[in-house]
Amino acid sequence: xxxxxxxxxxxxxxxxxxxxxxxxxxxxxxxxxxxxxxxxxxxxxxxxxxxxxxxxxxxxxxxxxxxxxxxxxxxxxxxxxxxxxxxxxxxxxxxxxxxxxxxxxxxxxxxxxxxxxxxxxxxxxxxxxxxxxxxxxxxxxxxxxxxxxxxxxxxxxxxxxxxxxxxxxxxxxxxxxxxxxxxxxxxxxxxxxxxxxxxxxxxxxxxxxxxxxxxxxxxxxxxxxx
Numbered sequence: 001x002x003x004x005x006x007x008x009x010x011x012x013x014x015x016x017x018x019x020x021x022x023x024x025x026x027x028x029x030x031x032x033x034x035x036x037x038x039x040x041x042x043x044x045x046x047x048x049x050x051x052x053x054x055x056x057x058x059x060x061x062x063x064x065x066x067x068x069x070x071x072x073x074x075x076x077x078x079x080x081x082x083x084x085x086x087x088x089x090x091x092x093x094x095x096x097x098x099x100x101x102x103x104x105x106x107x108x109x110x111x112x113x114x115x116x117x118x119x120x121x122x123x124x125x126x127x128x129x130x131x132x133x134x135x136x137x138x139x140x141x142x143x144x145x146x147x148x149x150x151x152x153x154x155x156x157x158x159x160x161x162x163x164x165x166x167x168x169x170x171x172x173x174x175x176x177x178x179x180x181x182x183x184x185x186x187x188x189x190x191x192x193x194x195x196x197x198x199x200x201x202x203x204x205x206x207x208x209x210x211x212x213x214x215x216x217x218x219x220x221x222x223x224x225x226x
Contacts, residue, residue, distance in 0.1 A: 003216055004032045006207060007182070011038070012128040013091070013101045017121040017179055019108030019148060020135020021186035024211045026102050027051050030072035038099040040072040043091060045105050045122035047083040050074050060089055064097040091124045103127075107148075112138030112187065113165055114148035115156060116177055132180030136195035136208075137187040140164050167194055171201035180204065186211050 009029060016022045030040045030051070041063060042051055050056055054074040055066045066073040075094060076084040087094070094101055106121035108114045112135025123130060138146030144161035147153045154161055156176045157169040174183060182205040188195040189210035199206035199219040209216035 002032050002036070003209075004029050004036070006216060006218055007131060007184070008129065009033065009100065010128050011099045012095070013103060013124050013126060014129040014131065015103050015105040015121065015123045015127045016131050016133060017104075017106045017116075017123070018131075018133035018183075019114040020112040020138065021133050021184070021209075021211050022104050022108070023048065023051065025131070025133060025184065025186070026104060027053075028211060029100075029102055030054070033100050034070075034072050039067045039097070040100045040102065041067070041094055041098040042072060042074045042102045043076055043087060043094070043104075044084060045086050045091075045103060045124060046107050046120070047079055047081065047085050048076075048104050048107075050076070050084045056084070058087065060093050060097060063094060067097060092126070095126075105130075109148050111146060111148040112136070113146050113153075113170060115150075115153035115173055116179065117149060117152065121179065130180050132174065132183045134170060134174070134183060134185050134198065135187045136185055136192075136198070137190040138165050139167060139170065139191050139194040139198065143169075167198035167201055171198055171203070175203050182206060184209055184216075188215070189213055 033040045057063045075087045079085045150161045156173045183202045184207045185195045188208045
């Protein structure tokens with residue numbers, strides 16, 4: 001089954017949050033949805049590296065033209081640090097020119113696990129689906145090494161930065177924060193048993209995946225809306 005079907009991606013805005021594979025997920029979904037006949041725009045509400053192989057535009061008018069040529073398109077504005085930031089025009093303005101708007105809505109500094117600061121994630125209004133990504137490669141590693149913002153993670157998990165990021169602790173943080181309609185546990189090829197254990201504990205629909213290998217399957221509850 002295509003990943004976008006498994007994740008129940010609908011027309012409108014889909015927000016990708018968390019850590020351990022958001023950019024890979026964005027690119028995969030963009031390709032699948034385009035192949036299925038959708039007009040796909042990718043953007044961010046934070047700072048990201050632009051997806052490889054996508055035209056980059058900076059306005060609604062340019063987005064309309066680029067989408068007409070076929071293929072997914074990325075929209076945004078360059079930051080002083082050389083990353084891509086939010087577009088200068090409101091994201092809502094881009095909804096009129098695309099079927100699907102895929103948005104990376106927080107950062108993780110390339111670490112597989114994270115806790116969210118009070119100022120994030122920055123989920124756009126009218127988002128129809130929010131997917132929380134977690135990287136299984138961080139499971140059972142010391143929290144201080146594997147987690148972005150361990151100082152926020154540890155109070156929620158009732159542990160110290162020197163402790164291991166066990167599935168139970170990661171799930172405790174996910175449940176406490178409450179973000180996401182479903183959880184996608186990526187990097188399962190690095191720790192499949194631990195990924196399955198985490199999926200059983202998160203308290204919401206979960207998908208276990210190795211996105212870099214094109215492998216995914218749902219675990220536990222159905223991933224459709226309730």
